[in-house]
Amino acid sequence: MTAATWHSVVRFLGQEAKHLDDKDWDAWLALYALDAEYWIPSWDSDGTLITDPTKHVSLIYYKNRGGLEDRIFRIRTGRSASSTPLARTSHQFQLIDVSEMGGVVQVRTNWTVDSVTDHEVRSYFGTAYYSLVAQGDSWLIQSKKTIVLNDRIDQVLDVYLV
Template sequence: MSTNTTATTTADLGAICAFLYREGRYLDDREWEPWLELYAADVDYWMPAWDDDDKLTEDPQSEISLIYYPDRNGLEDRIFRIKTERSSASMPEPRTNHMITNVEVLAERGDAVDVRYNFHTLCHRYKLTDHFFGTVFATLRKVESGFLIARKKIVLKNDYIRQVLDIYHV
């Protein structure tokens, strides 16, 4: 028996996809300031880790995370370090290519839209190409100009990292 889990929504899936694609393009093109402008000041940006039992950690305050920023200040600091070459992990800057697929609207309430999508990012640095892939659960806040990312949970499926892991990989 099949059940339909698609949310009834008035959100424009095309506009949501265009917004998500733009975020990937900003990362690929190293357009850091426009990328930051896609995020709400109170964004919760989290990439949980996999524990020893192959389950995702559930609390960024008490368990290990691969990346965690409780608001946009953390993202701004990260971008500052990348732009001012104070991040040895980002030197030389890698070349990335973000691919986004399977965008679904999970729920819509008031000014918020919950979406789920898959990503695959190729990253080339030091003559090596790495793959990062997984699923993102995001809450997009509707604003006059379109959307802002209010919450982003990134589930990285290949968490064995050869080089580094940073915001531009996902």
């Protein structure tokens, strides 16, 4: 893995954070491949994550970008009671590891998101795993698995809160 790849990945993931904070939904969706899997597994028991989103309840699971597009449609049209009013957010991430394997770049980040809704500040934090494929001089997200490490989640999680 080269320094240029590392910097390119940092720049790309920074764009994802920026698009979420700016509520630039079209630009955010464009970062995902059409067949991109988006998964936030739940904890089966303390310290054990579920391993199969098709057999167990997940916090969020979309098998492709169509699920993300539907979610954004509901947010935009006000058909999402859990997203009304829409939180203001600040996404921060730290790149932990980048490795290249057969044309796919595997990435691990640690992240935190602070949000405010109805004068209440909440913070979520965790780890995210990305599979990226090259697209021109940038990347496309093939899959994203986000681990939420908070012990307590006192609201409905949504894509812009993690």
